[in-house]
Amino acid sequence: MENKNENTMDKIISLCKRRGFVFPGSEIYGGFANSWDYGPVGVELKNNIKQLWWKRFVKQRDDIVGIDAALIMNPKVWEASGHLATFSDPLVECIKCHERFRSDDPNILFDHVSNKHPETIAKTKDGETQISGTGFGFTEPKQFNLMFKTFIGPAEEQANVAYFRPETAQAMFVDFKNVLQTTRKKLPFGIAQIGKAFRNEITPGNFIFRTREFEQMEIEYFIPKPSRDEDWQGFFDKWVEEMYGWMETVGIDTNKVSNLEVPKDELAHYSKRTIDFEYEFPFGKKELYGLAYRTDFDLKNHFKEAPYKEEEDGEAFWPHVIEPTWGVDRTVLAVLCSAYKEEGDRVVLKLDPKVAPYKVAVFPLLKNKPELVEKAREIYNDLKKDFTTAWDDRGNVGKRYYAQDEIGTPFCVTVDFDSLNDNAVTVRDRDTMKQERIKISALRDYLKEKLK
Ligand SMILES: [Zn+2]
Structure with a gap:
């Protein structure tokens, strides 16, 4: 019945469709832009994951509270966060057909020319193939912002431009003071949020792993201004443990998870330390979760003139932030991959009962x-x-x-x-x-x- 050559990922995708976990989005119209719809059992699995997360990190803790912010925020948020200036990929455009590509992979460019414009390929004297014509057939790389742009109100004018949020994090920073005033929390404490984010990825793929519309579970954990490295490292290490504890709770096979310590020279400019938790998916080892120490970069940008004071007569400062991030869709995928088993002639998802769609x-x-x-x-x-x-x-x-x-x-x-x-x-x-x-x-x- 099963095709032995079919790889594990194809089998999981096929099971997801056959049983109602995940369908291709807008399928009757030929699908759309790598979008996926969660079906009747998929939405149960996904909701169970989100509810477990909320219970573990918000309801059962005294030091974390939740919010649920708007998807479209004031564009000034993205100016302050640096997304307007730097949240971009370098792209080149085909001179002939204007299709755009990431410029960091010459093979993709060569394949495009071979398939779409074979007439521009010439053979040199010694038999090598080359693309002839001006400028290699592509424009110079240009930065392409990954945020989804839209217009507020009926007039499609520059003044009305707004963006779908490319991450959930910024709302937790922007709402920082409102949360403080209403909850009277003291440092250290965290703000949590589950919600959708949008990125106009040029090359989405691998099923629900990378999509243009995705869901995040995220915590901004605010800590006092550290006077020594040990002060923030203690919090950071605790969050590494928490992330592994979470993976075990939902049945992600932690033998397939490894920590990638992002090298110092590749860190985002505001980050002092970042760990990517990578899972061995059937299509390769890829980022599942992330943990970053973002220093005081975010609150400093949003509250330039009004830093935080723990006590009325105390010193003013911007709290520092440890940020653990979980992708909801990637969690679903890692849970499915960890649970998928073939035993004799049966296929079984050995899901933890806590996440199983039906008990x-x-x-x-x-x-x-x-x-x-x-x-x-x-x-x-x-x-x-x-x-x-x-x-x-x-x-x-x-x-x-x-x-x-x-x-x-x-x-x-x-x-x-x-x-x-x-x-x-x-x-x-x-x-x-x-x-x-x-x-x-x-x-x-x-x-x-x-x-x-
Ligand atoms: Zn082209």
Whole structure:
């Protein structure tokens, strides 16, 4: 059934579509710009991840509070943050067809010319191929800003230009004083946000790994002005631990995660230290999360004239910032890749029950036996009060197990003819495939214990 040559990524993408995790965006119109839509089980998985994150880092901590800011902010924000001036990629434009490319990969340029404008390729005397014509067929590299531009109000004029936020971070800086005044927090404390961000990437790709529209979970953790390096390093190290703790909670295989210490000469100008947490995706080792010490760069830019004072008569300063960042879509992808297993002739997503779209599925053994269906419906309606529960009465039980394994449902409950007499059901465990007979009256407690 499975094509052995199909690579793991293709298999995961195909499973995602077949079972309703992720569909290609605007598919009936041929898709659109590497956009993806989360389907019925995908949105459950994604929401579970976001809710777990919010619970862990906001609700269960005294030192972090949340906000939910506007997607389109005053353009002055992007001026102060440096995005208007520097958030760009160098691009070249094909002189013939005006298509634009990142200028850092000569192979892409050569492929473009070979495919689209083969007439401009000439062979030299010794047989080498070369692109002939003026200026190599491309303009000089120009900086292309990655922010999505739009207009506020009906007039498409320069004065009305605004941008979709390219990151969630700036809202936490801009709202810093409002948060302080309303919560009376003292340093160290953090502001958290989950939300979408937009980047006009020239080369998106690898499924939901890099898209132009994506979701972030981010914390700006404000610390006192450090007098020695140890002062900020302590906070930084604590956040490294927190990020690994998080990965374990959602079932990301940490054996596949490594820390890339960004070299000093490649750091952003405001950063003193940055770690990229890289995950071994089927398409290669790529950035999953990031952690950066941003010094006092951000608050200094936004609150130039009004630094912070912990006490009325204390020294004025700009708090420093440790910034852990999680991509939501990358988390979904790493969770799926970590959970995907092929065992004999079954495919199973061994998702942690905390993130699984459904915790339990209920089946009547046969759908044309009203007494079985009725009993199963009763159980289903009862379990739904406590667990996200699936109902399936299609095909035979084997097919239903196969389907639930593919969406990672930890338990399946079957109501059979014996159930009508012994008031018990068969509970099948996704990972061990073992079946147990459980009294219906004890079922809810049994699942609660198992799903703890
Ligand atoms: Zn061209």
